[in-house]
Amino acid sequence: MTTNLDLNSIALRLKEQYGQVVFAEPDYLEVTAGALPHIAGYLKNTPGLDFDFLDMVTAADYTDRFELIYRLVSIKNNTVIALKVKCGRDRAEIPSLAGLWKGAQNQEREIYDLFGISFTGHPDMRRIVLWEGYEGHPLRKDFKEKAYDAGN
Amino acid sequence: MTLATEPFILNIGPLHPSTHGVFRMRVVLDGEIIQDVEPVFGYLHRGVEKLFEQRTYKQNIPLSDRLDYVSAINNNWPYVMAVEQLANISVPQRAEYLRVIMAELQRIASHLLAVGSVMNDMGIFFTAFMYMFREREKIVDLLEMVTGQRLLYNYMRFGGVSQDIPTEFLPALDRFLKVMPGYLDEYDTMLAGNEILLSRTKGIGVLKAETAINNSASGPLLRGSGVNWDLRKSAPYSVYDKFEFDVPLGTAGDCYDRYIIRMAEMRQSLRIIKQAVEQMPAGKEKTPTPLRLRPHAGETYTQVESPRGMLGCYLVSDGTEKPYRCHFRAPAFINLTVLKELLIGQKLADAIIIFGSIDISMGEVDR
């Protein structure tokens, strides 16, 4: 079974390095958007942690903010860690992790497509499942489908 | 005299015999050699994640079948598990075993289809495909016996499965378990040593372990590169920790290894089913759940090893009857990240095989 890491100790180590940007929660580490690439890079490259596999990236819309969830897996140590990033809804921008894990590319494009969160530094920030020129981002809670709502 | 040449652009798909659905690759060709690839997604995008938010928890189970329509039972599993975790529903032991048996049967069926269609891409005019379908038919019959359906089974429920197995199922399964290894041997004799097959797959589409990990590849694609990562072993869910089975690993990471791994995984699945049938306890197949299920507010992430890789479900509940957010980590979608890297520099004919060996199902890729 994947072992649970002591999130508090990792958070302490990260705080030493990067300042007050990391907060340990019971299930995940909460990270500020600006510090995300540094912390992800630290988790990926530090011997002993070796989170070399980006399992999943996704987002959720909480009407007042977006929350992004990153799940990192260390295949070597069989451990899992979840990072959470909050960002405002009006100018949603998050640094991209596609430079660290190419596996993030398509998933970040999908989040951009469906939530409208743009990832700075992503090599190919375009819509992925919807077509070019589609208006709006469907998974936002305030999304209204034009044709659908016009009928009602 | 030198002739001026220029690369030309070829659209493979969205309607093409070898894209296994409606996938499109915009390929820049220099003669037969691929210089650039741009995968284009979205032709089968149905907005499943949005649909999940608009239906009640129970209504969503059949919808999750429709993600990866080739392995529907495996798709129910992470969603059902996630809801069970949020709502604190316990699952009877018998139900867990039934889930394992059905999911492993489904895995064999899915791998048969995957291997068969790769052979078809390679130009064995439907022969291997038809042989694989002969056995897939037997599995589908077994699944039909239990669920009444042949493609989208809608089998799992919160706290168990929709129905217990009928009395004639176990003898039929027994017969299947007896004949299936023979059929697998037959495939090996026909295919594994074929000189043309070897020359078309060995050393083609080599994916190094580091690249595979960096690209978040999973399933046979990752294990073909020699990375030992099978959720059934490394993070056993359900009752998988009670079975003995091996995780077949590749060495070279080429198309041949991916093919061999799928064949070997079928044998391992047979082993698991055999043990599951022996260990299966008597008891109820389902714990009753309230009709209008309202899980506690919170979020969870559950994962299973589907035939295509790590299939995850990220579920957020706000305490109402409908999921607040439901995201599926679709293994086929993420496996396609590596496509560009694999295809550039290959010949057109190889590209088709490499694409086939990744084994995607468009329902899952586009969702």
Next chain:
Amino acid sequence: MSTAFLLPATIAPDWPGNFWWHLLIMTVLLIAVLMISVIMFIWLERRVIARFQARVGPNRAGPFGLLQSFADVIKILTKEDIIPALADKPLFWIAPAMAFVPVLMILAVIPLSDGLQLADINVGVVYISAVSAITAIGIFMSGMSSNNKYSLIGAMREIAQLISFEIPMLLALAGLVMASSSMSISGVIGAQTIPFALTQPLAFVVFVIALLAEINRTPFDLVEADSELTAGFNTEYSGMKFAVLYLTEYSEAVVGSILISTFFLGGWRGPFLPGIIWLVIKMLASFFVILWIRSTIPRFRIDQSMKLAWKTLLPLAMFNLFIMAVKTVFAPGLTNWVAVPVYLAITAVIIIYWARFMRPGRQSVGI
């Protein structure tokens, strides 16, 4: 212009009428024979391949589904004839005829029975190889004029394949000409008291493989390559024009099996039964082998196919020519059943030895 060169050398003595009657009757007969065999061969192919693939095949239209092909013809003739807007219309129109007519022309020199042939010209072998190459031009034209990239790739492959495989094929035939000291087809048949398949097995092997490539059958069906190029050169064709291309494909198969039986299996010769029956039996046997190969072997990649032609078949054909030359000079009379095992042994040794150099892939050669 004199028509003397068309005059048959031997006409059966009881043949009615003069030259023109002969020409008319034989032409009608040959076209009828070709059409009927094509229709029967299509039915045969579908039934036989179905058996290979563990299914039944068409069995609804008429007894054993014999009328299936007629139903298909009716269907295909009622289809709309679409010409792509940007196609090269004159070429697009003329290409199917250009591909089909040469196949028909080959039949002119084939004896269906003793003396039952349109023209026994004294350069029959050269005539066949010259005329058969024109088909490729027709196919190239159809691919080129369609203004479709798949068709274009198919067309380029066709030409590359033709150039490569024509050479070993002709060299293999040169051995026959040497052994029978005649270039007319009836001369070649006349020399086969023992079929050339036994006295020149090496040439037989080379010829059959090269022929498969010439008529674009698996494993050399790169021109159509349904999994890569959707349908290759005939992607854009529909209706009657497609029917003619389809007819060409099967006429090539019919003529191909006639050529195998004529050159290597002794043509119409055989004990007890009339000549034409023997020819049909041998044709069916040859066609069965073609089908067998089609339903079991994957397709080569284009560079592997070229490599096979230039690096394997060409040297083998040279070997055969060399052996025949030595035999003709030093032991011209050595053509009896005792020598057959020796020939077979030599062939086996050469092929097994040569196969060590021929791993048709593993590493690719540039094209």
